[in-house]
Amino acid sequence: MSRCRILCLTGLSVMSALLACGCNPQSENASPSATAPAAPAGRIEFSGPLQEEASAESGLAIKRGIVTADGDHASYRACGDRADLWLLDEGEGALTQLLTEDLTSLYIEAYGERGPIPDNLTAAAGHAGVFLLEQLLYAAPTGENRGCERAPPDYVVTARGNEPFWAAEVTQTGMVWKQPDDPQEIRLGELQAEDVEGAVGYSARAAQHKVELQIEAQACRDSMSGEYFAYAARAVLDGREFKGCAHVGTQDAP
Structure with missing residues (x-):
């Protein structure tokens, strides 16, 4: 189970966290009509705001970047960066599933952290490190103004x-x-x-x-x-x- 990003506190901004304390929000079937799990009492609000990885390495910050499939693995490059990171999908498998749908390049917004290459991950040699993806928030095929070049949204x-x-x-x-x-x-x-x-x-x-x-x-x-x-x-x-x-x-x- 991925680490939940929920702060069940009263008075937080709407960009602080929309996941229930200790819960996993994603069901096996991605259905827009399914009901989310009930959360404990307290103000539940959104995570964010969106930030570039260079300015917020914390796992609590939303990361934006491009994921590229390459054979049996995928690489991640943060928006505004030139370093390719070996991607480790520790979420619920949503990103891995998308990459099996003939989508070789995706713009994503996600929770995750950058780290060094583990000693036992010899296949990642040549990468600048690893990106441990904990939860996928948004993904879209690159192009059509859906990638890093898209202006930050100015809505709640x-x-x-x-x-x-x-x-x-x-x-x-x-x-x-x-x-x-x-x-x-x-x-x-x-x-x-x-x-x-x-x-x-x-x-x-x-x-x-x-x-x-x-x-x-x-x-x-x-x-x-x-x-x-x-x-x-x-x-x-x-x-x-x-x-x-x-x-x-x-x-x-x-």
Whole structure:
């Protein structure tokens, strides 16, 4: 079991931790509709913010980089770095599974730590060290502005789903809902956040609309892009329910 990144404390920023104390949030099947394990009482909030590995070597900091499959192993290169590290997947196998799907290069966000090459890992000779991946938070095929060149997100959390298409973005000042049908964009204020049965919930209102958004520590795959998310989302717009995946940004919750 990978080390959980949960701080069950009251009053933390929304980027502090969204995993339950001592639990493993990822189920065997990455289903956006599955229920995350219930968490102990206390404020449960997101981990982050995203930081470059060069500025935060701590295992508590989210690492960003490119994973490249090479035969029977994979290498990791942190964003902004030139050193290739031998990757050791000590998580729940989500990354290893992705690399078996003919995906040879992935941009990832993950918890993990850099370390020296163990004496018994002779196959890693020529690498600058090892990257011990503890938990995969996000992964996407490189390209299409999904890699290290992507600008850091300026939201608290974003969520989206397909069939029907929808997206919700939470910022410090409110929430924006987007959909193909009219109204295509709804801007909502009066943002409130609370922990809801082991998840983080947000609600916001506009003159004629209300959106409730719940983010759970549950593995999720985008059915169209193939992106992997550590968080699943459930949204309710004016009584209509939507399901999808969620991604943590760099802002703190209000």
